[in-house]
Amino acid sequence: MKLLTKHHIGMLELKNRVVMAPMCMYVATEDGLSTPFHIVHYSTRAYGGVGLIIQEATAVEARGRISGNDLGIWSDEHIHGLKQIVDGVHLADSKIGIQLAHAGRKCLAKAEKILAPSEIAFNAKYPVPSEMSKDDIHTVIKAFGEAAVRAKKAGYDLVEIHGAHGYLINQFLSPLVNQREDEYGIDKSRFLLEVITEVKKYWTGPISLRLSAEEYAEEGNHILDTLKLVKKLHGLVDVINVSSGGVVPVSFNVFPGYQLEFAKAVKEQGFTVIGGGLLTQVEEMETAILDGSVDFVFLGRELLRNPYFVMNTAKSQDQMDWIIKPYERGYL
Numbered sequence: 638m639k640l641l642t643k644h645h646i647g648m649l650e651l652k653n654r655v656v657m658a659p660m661c662m663y664v665a666t667e668d669g670l671s672t673p674f675h676i677v678h679y680s681t682r683a684y685g686g687v688g689l690i691i692q693e694a695t696a697v698e699a700r701g702r703i704s705g706n707d708l709g710i711w712s713d714e715h716i717h718g719l720k721q722i723v724d725g726v727h728l729a730d731s732k733i734g735i736q737l738a739h740a741g742r743k744c745l746a747k748a749e750k751i752l753a754p755s756e757i758a759f760n761a762k763y764p765v766p767s768e769m770s771k772d773d774i775h776t777v778i779k780a781f782g783e784a785a786v787r788a789k790k791a792g793y794d795l796v797e798i799h800g801a802h803g804y805l806i807n808q809f810l811s812p813l814v815n816q817r818e819d820e821y822g823i824d825k826s827r828f829l830l831e832v833i834t835e836v837k838k839y840w841t842g843p844i845s846l847r848l849s850a851e852e853y854a855e856e857g858n859h860i861l862d863t864l865k866l867v868k869k870l871h872g873l874v875d876v877i878n879v880s881s882g883g884v885v886p887v888s889f890n891v892f893p894g895y896q897l898e899f900a901k902a903v904k905e906q907g908f909t910v911i912g913g914g915l916l917t918q919v920e921e922m923e924t925a926i927l928d929g930s931v932d933f934v935f936l937g938r939e940l941l942r943n944p945y946f947v948m949n950t951a952k953s954q955d956q957m958d959w960i961i962k963p964y965e966r967g968y969l
């Protein structure tokens with residue numbers, strides 16, 4: 638089965654096509670430091686056989702956290718704990734990327750100033766953000782670069798830039814949130830492109846970009862806008878992790894594989910693609926790879942329930958090589 642075959646992202650070889658989706662656990666200390674939970678949580682999925690783990694949104698600035706208990710990478714003090722997560726995953730023969738994130742107007746952590754491209758709150762439960770000055774913009778771009786330096790020191794295999802779900806980069810991309818009249822508003826991709834350029838100054842490994850390919854709001858970005866954007870990304874990123882929504886508070890219809898049509902459209906532009914959404918069945922994942930929608934499937938909630946998903950799938954296919962030695966008795 639294709640799901641259990643090797644593939645690569647840039648120079649990074651992955652042992653199968655199963656990617657653990659980034660998922661905030663909200664259990665870091667108030668200083669953004671990791672805890673033993675993170676080491677166990679990620680290495681368990683690694684022992685379970687996942688090819689690539691993408692660590693949860695990790696804030697490049699303290700005011701870029703979603704909550705007061707997000708993981709952080711805004712200080713050198715974070716490196717030691719992050720390295721422990723990385724080492725745990727490597728020991729279990731898997732690879733790990735880190736999702737570098739800034740919440741922008743979706744920050745619910747304590748912060749003196751909440752940043753956004755324009756002064757528009759997400760909804761009544763969120764603070765009204767300050768419109769970012771040019772200095773603010775340059776400070777945040779620099780913070781992404783500094784985070785990349787720390788990610789390298791911690792030993793990650795890949796960096797993912799969080800450009801999805803209505804967080805800061807996505808806020809700049811969206812006409813629903815970015816109403817600036819300067820160069821960052823006229824060219825809504827400018828902030829993202831400058832972040833990528835800054836990260837690439839310090840990070841030579843593979844880069845993933847997570848995007849919300851569809852905003853589910855009439856005046857927002859749709860898949861055709863996303864395809865225009867990705868045309869600018871050739872040679873800048875190695876893989877696009879295709880998601881959707883989160884920019885404005887609207888509800889939309891979800892079902893297994895609801896984002897795969899967007900993933901396929903991005904893949905047809907010549908990109909390596911990670912895609913998914915509500916996938917739980919091996920057949921759905923296999924079809925998504927075979928019909929050319931994705932190169933890799935991401936699994937989020939399924940891996941929260943079932944960390945040994947890959948080993949269990951391998952067992953059902955009689956591919957016993959995937960069962961780690963200490964657990965063989967459980968799979969006889």
Ligand SMILES: Cc1cc2nc3c(=O)[nH]c(=O)nc-3n(C[C@H](O)[C@H](O)[C@H](O)COP(=O)(O)O)c2cc1C
Nearest residue numbers: 658659660661693694914915916935936937938939
């Ligand atoms: C608890 C939880 C936390 C999440 N945190 C993040 C995150 O940090 N970054 C991100 O890009 N997506 C995040 N997501 C979205 C997931 O990565 C994924 O796209 C979503 O859950 C759909 O996939 P699934 O149906 O396989 O769970 C989160 C989802 C869940 C359930």
